[in-house]
Amino acid sequence: xxxxxxxxxxxxxxxxxxxxLVRKRNTQAFMQPGGKIExxxxxxxxxxxxxxxxxxxxxxxxxxxxxxAFSAPAAxxxxxxxxxxxxxxxxxxxxxxxxxxxxxxxxDRHSHAYLELAPLTRDHILPLYTAG
Ligand SMILES: Nc1nc2c([nH]c(=O)n2[C@H]2C[C@H](O)[C@@H](COP(=O)(O)OP(=O)(O)OP(=O)(O)O)O2)c(=O)[nH]1
Numbered sequence: 001x002x003x004x005x006x007x008x009x010x011x012x013x014x015x016x017x018x019x020x021l022v023r024k025r026n027t028q029a030f031m032q033p034g035g036k037i038e039x040x041x042x043x044x045x046x047x048x049x050x051x052x053x054x055x056x057x058x059x060x061x062x063x064x065x066x067x068x069a070f071s072a073p074a075a076x077x078x079x080x081x082x083x084x085x086x087x088x089x090x091x092x093x094x095x096x097x098x099x100x101x102x103x104x105x106x107x108d109r110h111s112h113a114y115l116e117l118a119p120l121t122r123d124h125i126l127p128l129y130t131a132g
Pocket of ligand 1 (some may be wrong): 005009017022032033037073074075077118119
C-alpha cells in the first residue's frame, strides 16, 4: 500500500495571469508552492504558512478558492503518493524565493514545455490551469 503525504498547495496566479512554479533546493522538478499539512492544521492555514515561509507572500485565506483534492506519485520521495488540497490564490505584489526554494518561475500556457515537472503539476494542475 502506498504511503501518503498530505500537502496544501497553490495554483498561484500573478497580475498578468501567469502561474508560479517552484523548485526546492537539491531537487530537479518544478512544482506548486506549498507544503505538508501539520497535524490539526486546516489546509488553507498550512498553505498560508508555507507561502509566507517560501515566498514571503501573505494571503487572505478567505480569498483562497478551494479547487479540490488531487493525487499523484510524490516527486521527491520514492514510494510515496502526494495528496494535495489545491487552492487558487491571486497575488498582486512581488514574490521572493526564500527558505528551501531555490528557484521560482512564472509560466504561462505555453512556456512550461521545457521544464522538468513533478507528476502532480504535470498531470493535474497545469492541465487545470491551461483549461481555465
Ligand atoms: N509543495 C509541493 N510538494 C509536492 C508537490 N508535488 C509533490 O510531489 N510534492 C511532494 C514533494 C515532497 O515529497 C512533498 C512535500 O514535502 P516538502 O518537504 O516540500 O514540504 P514541507 O515544506 O512542508 O517540508 P518539511 O516540513 O518536510 O521540511 O510533496 C507540489 O506540487 N508541491
